[in-house]
Amino acid sequence: MWLLLGVCVFALLGCIQGQDRAALWRENDRSGRCQYTFTVPSPTETSCPSTASGGPEMEGLKARLSLLEALVTRLTGAETQGHGAGFQGQSLADLQAALTQAMRERSLLQAEKERLERDVEGLRRRVDDMRRETERLKSRPCFPQPPLVQDSGVRTSGGADVLSTLVSRSGTQGHTGILRDPAWQYSGSPAFLELKADVTEVPAPTPAGTDDSTGCGELIAVGEPVSHRKADSIAGKYGVWMQDPKAVPPYGANMVWRIDTVGTEVKQLFGYEDMDQLSKGFPSKVLLLPEPVESTGATLYRGSLYYQRRRSRTLLRYDLATESIAARRDLPHAGFHGQFPYSWGGYTDIDLGVDEQGLWAIYSTNKARGAIVVSKLDPNSLEVKGSWETSIRKNSVANSFVICGRLYTLASYSSPETTINFLFDTATGQGKKVSLPFKNKYRYNSMVDYNPAQRKLYAWDNFHMVSYDVRLGLQ
Missing domain, CATH: 2.40.128.630 (Lipocalin)
Incomplete structure (x- = not known):
């Protein structure tokens, strides 16, 4: 761009041949803007005619300067616009691609999160159901097993022998002493029969250090x-x-x-x-x-x-x-x-x-x-x-x-x-x-x-x- 400006100035100076006393000044005006001033003495006129336009030479010089300014403005503007548009277009394309990729990954993560939340909620419901079922089973009464009748007695803390007393009950069809627990129905061989006896229960002493569910200990x-x-x-x-x-x-x-x-x-x-x-x-x-x-x-x-x-x-x-x-x-x-x-x-x-x-x-x-x-x-x-x-x-x-x-x-x-x-x-x-x-x-x-x-x-x-x-x- 500066080379082109130099060529234009050189051409301008070449147009005023024979004027060996021509001079060019460059200085800032009152607003700080750079101005170029050409001074060329007239070879024939001792004084300038009183005209408002400044003569044909000045008019030609102004026209050449206007043309030069327009050319420089067009060249510098086109260069700047070309570089800016190319960079801006590339940046917008890159940002759009990154945004599209981020939105796609966000959608995938959201879907995975919802699936995991559904799985966790399902597992929580299953665990709660299992706990309630456990509590229900714990609250159901357990049928006691028939006590075993032994020949030996139970010795109390006082040292007395307490013998289990068997109370016989009359059965039907001539059978005596054979009882059936209604909570236990055996469907196998009739040779296997359950013997139930009413006994006098005597609590055995609890070993030291064991827990007592009915007491009030530590x-x-x-x-x-x-x-x-x-x-x-x-x-x-x-x-x-x-x-x-x-x-x-x-x-x-x-x-x-x-x-x-x-x-x-x-x-x-x-x-x-x-x-x-x-x-x-x-x-x-x-x-x-x-x-x-x-x-x-x-x-x-x-x-x-x-x-x-x-x-x-x-x-x-x-x-x-x-x-x-x-x-x-x-x-x-x-x-x-x-x-x-x-x-x-x-x-x-x-x-x-x-x-x-x-x-x-x-x-x-x-x-x-x-x-x-x-x-x-x-x-x-x-x-x-x-x-x-x-x-x-x-x-x-x-x-x-x-x-x-x-x-x-x-x-x-x-x-x-x-x-x-x-x-x-x-x-x-x-x-x-x-x-x-x-x-x-x-x-x-x-x-x-x-x-x-x-x-x-x-x-x-x-x-x-x-x-x-x-x-x-x-x-």
Whole structure:
């Protein structure tokens, strides 16, 4: 481009031959734009005629300069436009191809995600069906096997021999002493007959160290978690569910109660006729509590709901029959609304529970400096009957519950394989470390309570209502 400009200027200068005193100046005007100025002395005229146009020479020079500017503008514009258009076209094509490929991969990933979600949902339904079937089979009565009659007697702890007494029964068609158990029908050879005898049963002594399912000893094992229902909405991520171990009319022992505790004004109490209706999600009763609930520490006992009033240390006894507050009392010096919660948070400062001995409160105070305090409460007046201070800090454990007057704490609320790590016995005032396996199946356990009538732990684990069987040792 500069070569072409030089050629044009050279040609322009060649057109004014004989003018050896011609001069060319280049300088910026007032606006900063570069201007070229040619000065050529006239060979014949001593002065310029007074014309507005400047003479024919000036007009020719202007025409040549205009032509030169137009040529330079056209050449530079065409070059720039050619390079820009080519680069822009190539860039747009590359971007379009990349976008098309990304959309195709996104569609494939979305389809794969939907397929996996369907597979997971199908597996979840199958597992729930298998669990319900297992529970149904466990609840069916087992027919006892006929006792074996031996010649030797059973020796009691006192040393006396107690002989089994066989009571003969008359049969039909002359047969005596041959009995048929209606629960056992043998269809094989008639030569094989079952002999049934009524005997006087004498319990044998239980070996030391074995568990006693009817006693009230120390906790020795917790079973696998059994899921009963998943909450319907985000309000059910945390909650509390329970059955009354000593139910009174108008509600029976099979009634199941539930509170979803996510929200600022938690007041709804849902009632289900039994576990089956709970699993189906069909409440038969919905009660609106007169005062809001704080966290997941509520419990049921003798026809009343016991819970902590929101943002206070006040305990309330709500009578289910009259649907009204029957008693209220402040728990002395108890922390509340985030002062001494469990490790998972949730304003779990006061936790109420029930065991074989009655109603308990688990909390902490400023005097205890965050250590767990467990108090026995009067179920009618909510008065504190006795208190014990433990050596374990409340915010270092995930949850706790009371069985047979013994406090147990849970190490973690989120670990799938955790332990029950501490025991405090209110009868002796002594505590000790323990290590009993416990499973948080859904990895966010916000509530654990004991039901002495069912001999189960009830828990609320990340939207899921689950239960655990427990085994107790000898008293």
